[in-house]
Amino acid sequence: MEAPILISSIPNLFSFFTFFLIIYLVAYFIIFRSWKPKLRPEASSCAISLLHGTPAVFFAVTSLLADPDRDFHSPNTPLQNLVLDYSISYFLMDLTHYLIFYPSDVLFIGHHLATLFVFVTCRYVVYHGAYAILVLLILAEVTSFIQNTWTLANARKSDVEFAAKVYALLSPPFYVLYSLVRGIAGPYFVYRMFTYYLSGAANNVIPRWIWISWVFVVVTAISVSILWISNLWVELYRERSRELERKVR
DSSP, rough: OOHHHHHHHHHHHHHHHHHHHHHHIIIIIITTTSTTTTHHHHHHHHHHHHHHHHHHHHHHHHHHTTTTTTOTTTTTOOHHHHHHHHHHHHHHHHHHHHHHTTTTOHHHHHHHHHHHHHHHIIIIOOBOOOOHHHHHHHHHTTTTTHHHHHHEEEEEETTOOOHHHHHHHHHHHHHHHHHHHIIIIIIHHHHHHHHHHHTTTTTTSSOOOHHHHHHHHHHHHHHHHHHHHHHHHHHHHHHHHHHHHHHHH
16 A cells, blocks of 8 residues: 555655756756855755745645544545645755755754655655644744745845835834744644543554654754744844944944
8 A cells, every 4th residue: 555655656756856947957056046055955945935834834724624524533535635734845855965965964954854854755755644743744834934034034134225124114023923822832733632642532642752753853942943933033132232222333
């Protein structure tokens, strides 16, 4: 059963991966061709992230609403599997980007490998649990548009005045939204997910070692995210404090 499912998914994976590859190349060689060489890879990564994040949220929400039997251990529906394939292809493409341009960035490479492990095991090993994984995907990608816009502005804020203004404008709302999602909504959902799986209700379809791995990966990712956004809040506070001091003087 496993081999036919994997083989039948190859066209989807190939098509989605090709889509992200084309977007990356267009961004690198056309859209951002005038940017400094060291910035073009990051900007191109943002481009494919933009075309993954928000669409993935929409597709994931649609697939979950279309499943009346959705639960932490419910079988994956074809539409949910399609969303998983879409995200697997994106992370494979972005992982390729990091391996080529930033091979020493162990944190992001590790993050992508761990995320792929979660998606792949849900999609191709247990065939259940897409509800939990897709809700986590929604929480992770709901900030995608503003985060990627903020990242692009941050990359050019030192030499483009408009980028500096966009960065300054987006920083507070982005930090607030990110903090709410990663600091409150995410941990709450993971708690529900953990308590459900801990009860043993899903052990007959999702082996214990798999759901424990899922929880470990997600908790680690959320912890790193909270640390990252906390540092950004501190940096923002320091920047605003310096600006206030200059105005007072």
